[in-house]
Amino acid sequence: MTPDDLVLTPRGTRFAGRMFPCVIGKGGLTNTKQEGDGATPAGVHHIVGMLYRPERMARPANWAIPIGPRDLWSDDGRDSHYNNLVTAPYGFSHEKLRRADPLYDLVLITDWNWPNAVPGRGSAIFIHQWRRPGFPTEGCVAFRRDHLRWIAGRVSLGTRLIIPRA
Template structure:
């Protein structure tokens, strides 16, 4: 997978995508809204079992208490955690469909450097052209198509 200003190239297709409101940056920091440039590996896949069938045999269901810690001061920084948590975190089971299917990248994971950014996912976009908070956003149909064709360790190249 290669993300360029023209879209995401994967298996001979070019898929429309969005990136972070902070653009693509080599010096990614927590809260800057940027998508980190470089070569990243796919390290997991999460899905909402109440909203969709398992998209791949290695996908893990999102449960009501699942969180993603984005607090650089916490030991669980840039890791999946469970509520209650005494730190800032994103709820993975959202009321909107944004995280119904989430592909996890290896950005700053599993041994996070504090402040370099957390939760760089591939997920559905809010709408075409709308930036993310640093993730890669795709049309939900393209995301489901891609999820069936990737594996653990697939490379994601983000060009600046």
């Protein structure tokens, strides 16, 4: 492990010499992630992208991509684009990336089950903003807004997210 890794610990996530409170999936940690289980997958994951809402914040890093009004994320194992960014209208099950709430105003995309997704193994494992302290996600790792912005300004493509085995 290096100081440039995001490391999930029982006290929060350690990064760049600081500790940040965070929340994980309502299903806890898992070594056998499945679509819809609400669990956060253990392992070493990498940051492979960053998305943000340009009407709600300035670009957090020069490699961040704006979320457009038709941007979606496929979560349907029957879809050949499962666990990938897709565009509306879209005939398969998906998540809207442009949400009314602020949870996806800034999203760090991990390489969990990507780019060659195995159907049913889980999708959309992101790092994003939490609803509130202690309120779990559907499997993502989530932070307070100002902490997420601080982290996003310092991570790079390939930064490791290390989640201990369950």
